[in-house]
Amino acid sequence: MRSFRYPVLLLLLVATLASAYWWSSRPPEVAVTQPFRGRAAEVVYATAVVEPVRWAKVTSIIRERIISLCGWEGAEVRQGDQLAELDSGDARATLAELEARRELALSDRERALQLMERRVVSQQVYEKAQNEVIRINATIAAQKERLRDYLITAPMDGAVLRQDGSVGEVAEPGEILFWIGQPLPLQLVAEVNEEDIPKVEKGHKALIRSDAFPDEDLAATVSRITPKGDPILKNYRVYLELPDDTPLRIGMTTEINIVTNERDDVLLLPIAAFDGTMLQVLDDQDRISLIKVKTGIRGTRAIEVLDGIGEQNQVVFPFQADLSEGDRVAPRDGGAR
Structure with a gap:
């Protein structure tokens, strides 16, 4: 009986070792994707605030107690109308x-x-x-x-967009008491990094993301760029026109993507598939080939491929730094279109 047990144990040991060897030597599984056709858009990101095109901040130039306020938030006023009075x-x-x-x-x-x-x-x-x-x-x-100076008046025709301060408080010089402006038209005022400002031109379209209207497609158009930038913050002020029917309100903050370049029906790959301009492409035997490609527009999600691969190629997604040229892999569909 013992003579029969030893061969069985030996066979089990051999099978275990073979299984372990197969498991350790099997190709690693990687997700792959294929280049796809679509629209490539290069964008410049910025944050922006909604403001009237014509408006003014009304302040006191003296330090004195407020004895009356108009209380006209939202009301129309004419230039010269009294808004507040200080103790004289x-x-x-x-x-x-x-x-x-x-x-x-x-x-x-x-x-x-x-x-x-x-x-x-x-x-x-x-x-x-x-x-x-x-x-x-x-x-x-x-x-x-x-x-x-003790009578604070409207500097222009418009509406009282906002009123601050209360009767009895002391108005400080330069402290804003009223925002006077015309409700329409509205604009976005954005701060664009100095590295990106050379790409932005008058007439460029901008896509808007607003937390107040997450499901709406909102857009604006670049109307002008401030010639002088801020050397401390290293940015430039960009003004964008909003349509009259925009749901955005004065004072709202938004995120914008200014589209500086776009092309239709181009070959695209997800950004994560790239290591600079290098791609990991599978050959007919599912081995890794490192290929340098020529790229075009770099969008927020995908990069245009101008030359180096075709639509039929399988590309590792995302790029796996631990894989080398010639490594065999087990591909699986990673989607990412």
């Missing part, structure tokens, strides 16, 4: 004091004139009194002009 009590008290001083100066001038006519005082005394009247009149005119 101290300024008016100063004006009243100046006007009282003017009355005194006028009285002094009149008395000096009478004395000069009677040759009691010299002409220099009269001229000094006259100069004092002129100086006070100039100071009063300047103070009246300052009082205009």
